[in-house]
Amino acid sequence: MESINKSKQDAEKLAAAKEAVKFIKDNDVVGLGTGTTATFAIKELAKRMQEGLKIRAAASSIKTEELAISYGIPILKLETLNSIDISIDGADEFTTSLNLIKGGGGALFREKIIASLSKNAIIITDSSKKVSKLGAFTVPVEVIPLALQYVFNQIEKLHGQGILREKEGKKFLTDNGNYIVDVDFGLIDNPKELAFALNQIDGLLAHGLFIGLTSKVIMAKGDEILTFE
């Protein structure tokens, strides 16, 4: 992962967001991601709507839903949707094989449902998010509280070192009222195999490995826009 300064990073996030919203068409149902990069896309989408674009959206978190509503974006209930035409979200890490780590903001479960429903799942990033192997960023997993110790034990068996996420001195709670454990697996040789193993753990609602869920990644690097698909 390359480190870049914040203003350069923000400029890249904005450039990738501007590029991604070009793919949204009239009457699309749009999946809205969560996080600082997705926020740029929501603001750009609102601009396009002011110019006449008509869409409806589904939000991947309460925060995103509130932001979208504040910009006048109509929000549909996720549980009523059979499919989403296009979604735009950020990522914590990605490889050019389109595997991702997500969940830095704790929204991974709803984000995964949105990505799974999306015909065109676009990920937007600045250039610091591209890696040759996933795993420098810890893998967030959402855990149903009563299963916490059990999940820690299972993660240890997979050679992961988990840390319960906290915010302002308290246990971090997701929009679904669950905990997040951030797991260090070291650099991950086989993300698909690890995703499969994590899927087998009872009480682990979702993990931040997004494998085969992405249509393309739009990454800005300086003045350049690079697309991986």
Ligand SMILES: O=C[C@H](O)[C@H](O)[C@H](O)COP(=O)(O)O
């Ligand atoms: O739960 C949060 C999401 O997966 C975010 O999309 C991810 O953490 C990237 O966030 P940001 O765009 O703020 O770097």
